[in-house]
Amino acid sequence: MKGRESREQKQDAALIEKMLAGSGYSQRAIRYFIEKPHMGEIPDADQVSDLTGTCGDTMRIWLKIKDGVIQDARYQVIGCPGAVAAAMALVDLIRGKKIKDARKLNDGDVFRLLENLPDQKNHCIELAVKTFQKALNDYTQKTKQQR
Numbered sequence: 384m385k386g387r388e389s390r391e392q393k394q395d396a397a398l399i400e401k402m403l404a405g406s407g408y409s410q411r412a413i414r415y416f417i418e419k420p421h422m423g424e425i426p427d428a429d430q431v432s433d434l435t436g437t438c439g440d441t442m443r444i445w446l447k448i449k450d451g452v453i454q455d456a457r458y459q460v461i462g463c464p465g466a467v468a469a470a471m472a473l474v475d476l477i478r479g480k481k482i483k484d485a486r487k488l489n490d491g492d493v494f495r496l497l498e499n500l501p502d503q504k505n506h507c508i509e510l511a512v513k514t515f516q517k518a519l520n521d522y523t524q525k526t527k528q529q530r
């Protein structure tokens with residue numbers, strides 16, 4: 384039974400990959416969506432923020448920050464494959480960056496790393512970037528108040 388299940392899971396994954404590729408997702412974006420390397424939470428995060436997009440999808444981001452540098456980040460995404468891929472790519476772009484440099488990150492940077500998403504998925508990248516920017520603003524606000 385177990386062997387059969389894993390064979391079925393593999394077939395499902397292959398089918399999903401094929402469908403995503405057929406609708407314009409790059410191989411890199413598909414890998415981010417399937418492997419979800421930065422999905423989850425950071426229990427001792429310095430900042431947790433969330434945002435809901437106009438499409439109704441929601442993202443939550445956890446940031447670990449030390450001496451003005453983003454040490455680590457995780458996302459939880461209730462949304463589409465484009466949203467998951469964009470959030471995962473964004474983490475790869477911000478890890479190890481100073482907050483002031485990470486603030487400059489824009490939708491184009493995430494798109495370039497993803498290589499391609501269907502046109503109608505650009506707002507999913509925007510949601511990942513806006514959620515991150517909101518977290519930085521919330522964090523800056525909070526640390527200002529603590530001073």
Ligand code: FES
Nearest residue numbers: 438440463466507
């Ligand atoms: Fe809502 Fe992709 S459809 S983030």
